[in-house]
Amino acid sequence: MSLKKYSEFLKKGYVLTSKLCPKCKSPLLKDPRTNALFCPICGWKSIEFTEQEVLSDVYTRILTKLSIEEDPKKLYYLLKSLKEIKKLLKK
Numbered sequence: 001m002s003l004k005k006y007s008e009f010l011k012k013g014y015v016l017t018s019k020l021c022p023k024c025k026s027p028l029l030k031d032p033r034t035n036a037l038f039c040p041i042c043g044w045k046s047i048e049f050t051e052q053e054v055l056s057d058v059y060t061r062i063l064t065k066l067s068i069e070e071d072p073k074k075l076y077y078l079l080k081s082l083k084e085i086k087k088l089l090k091k
């Protein structure tokens with residue numbers, strides 16, 4: 001596996017995952033904006049991502065918002081959303 005290819009994408013903000021490419025068995029990278037998985041070695045791309053992946057991504061984004069939100073009303077809604085997502089993630 002080419003480490004140089006990986007570092008190029010990591011610099012762009014891609015995240016290294018523990019999943020392996022179905023084609024060449026290289027570790028897959030994740031596009032932080034679309035959540036799509038991508039193999040820098042053979043170019044394989046996932047078009048779809050699992051519900052769990054989307055939910056945990058949303059969860060992280062809400063948590064980030066929560067940490068800077070000061071309006072109690074908005075805080076309430078953020079906390080409510082977190083609770084709902086947690087329920088879904090446990091499924």
Ligand SMILES: [Zn+2]
Binds near residue numbers: 043
């Ligand atoms: Zn591959």
